[in-house]
Amino acid sequence: MLIAEGVAGPEKGGGAGAAANASAAAGAGDSAIEHSDYRAKLSQIRQIYHQELEKYEQACNEFTTHVMNLLREQSRTRPITPKEIERMVQIIHKKFSSIQMQLKQSTCEAVMILRSRFLDARRRRRNFSKQASEILNEYFYSNLSNPYPSEEEKEALARRCGITINQVSNWFGNKRIRYKKNIGKAQEEANLYAAKKAAGASPYSMSGTPGPMMSPPPGEDSMGYGIPGMNGSGYSGVGQ
DNA sequence: CTACATGATTTCGA
DNA sequence: TCGAAATCATGTAG
Numbered sequence: 001m002l003i004a005e006g007v008a009g010p011e012k013g014g015g016a017g018a019a020a021n022a023s024a025a026a027g028a029g030d031s032a033i034e035h036s037d038y039r040a041k042l043s044q045i046r047q048i049y050h051q052e053l054e055k056y057e058q059a060c061n062e063f064t065t066h067v068m069n070l071l072r073e074q075s076r077t078r079p080i081t082p083k084e085i086e087r088m089v090q091i092i093h094k095k096f097s098s099i100q101m102q103l104k105q106s107t108c109e110a111v112m113i114l115r116s117r118f119l120d121a122r123r124r125r126r127n128f129s130k131q132a133s134e135i136l137n138e139y140f141y142s143n144l145s146n147p148y149p150s151e152e153e154k155e156a157l158a159r160r161c162g163i164t165i166n167q168v169s170n171w172f173g174n175k176r177i178r179y180k181k182n183i184g185k186a187q188e189e190a191n192l193y194a195a196k197k198a199a200g201a202s203p204y205s206m207s208g209t210p211g212p213m214m215s216p217p218p219g220e221d222s223m224g225y226g227i228p229g230m231n232g233s234g235y236s237g238v239g240q
Numbered sequence: 241c242t243a244c245a246t247g248a249t250t251t252c253g254a
Numbered sequence: 255t256c257g258a259a260a261t262c263a264t265g266t267a268g
Contacts, residue, residue, distance in 0.1 A: 125247045125264050148257085169256090170248060177258060178246090 041114050049107045053100060060096040064089055128171075132161035136171050140179075141193035147176055 067088055071080055128136075139157060140147050149157060154168045161168070 127246065127265065167247075171246095173257065173259095174247070177260095180258090 038114070042111065045107060045110050045114065049103065052103050056096055056100055056103065060093065063096075064092050067092065128161065128163060128167075132163060135161050136168070136175070137193055140172070140175050147172060147179075 068085065071085055071088065074080060135157060139149065139153075143149075149168070149172065151165075154165050154172075158165045158168045163171075
């Protein structure tokens with residue numbers, strides 16, 4: 001059981017097996033940085049585990065020799081068979097091994113907790129960069145009539161935003177549903193992006209072509225375009 | 241600290 | 255398997 005967690009076995013973080021299994025399911029492709037933290041914690045647990053294990057081992061040996069000595073002393077006053085000695089030793093070892101089992105169990109628990117804490121992507125959520133949001137929003141509002149990027153488009157967006165395809169899919173899923181939920185507010189955002197595009201670049205074909213290929217205009221013009229409903233009402237749009 | 245924004249996951253249906 | 259909707263858990267502005 002512990003071996004599966006990479007705690008028991010020899011040195012080397014093998015826990016990635018189960019870990020990757022859990023995180024590979026969805027958008028956690030950037031897990032390199034977080035993983036190193038996880039690994040560090042895991043190896044810490046492993047170290048403590050081995051430390052304790054060794055301590056028990058040592059205590060066990062000490063205790064055994066102690067008992068042996070006692071028996072030897074006693075053998076002067078009464079006969080003691082080797083069998084009896086062996087039985088004694090066996091009992092001691094059994095006791096200690098059950099203690100070790102407990103150690104294993106608690107270590108296992110610690111690993112489980114660590115894993116759920118670190119590997120659950122929801123707990124590691126990071127907001128996308130402003131640029132990424134910009135790119136995604138731009139695409140979304142440019143294709144409001146059909147905000148369903150194809151696989152290739154998703155990949156292109158993912159590349160430009162520095163996120164995974166899964167994350168792009170998540171984003172569009174969230175965006176669509178949340179846009180629908182309050183069209184009123186989002187409409188302003190739509191106008192804003194439409195204006196941006198008009199200001200930023202050449203004419204466009206609304207749907208069909210993969211559309212945005214240039215990076216977003218760095219300039220912060222946005223204002224200056226008498227956009228109705230843009231006068232600081234509620235949502236300031238860009239990014240957040 | 242609270243409320244809201246937002247990315248990720250889960251559930252359900254076609 | 256993809257997407258809609260509901261839900262979760264975190265980030266962050268107030």
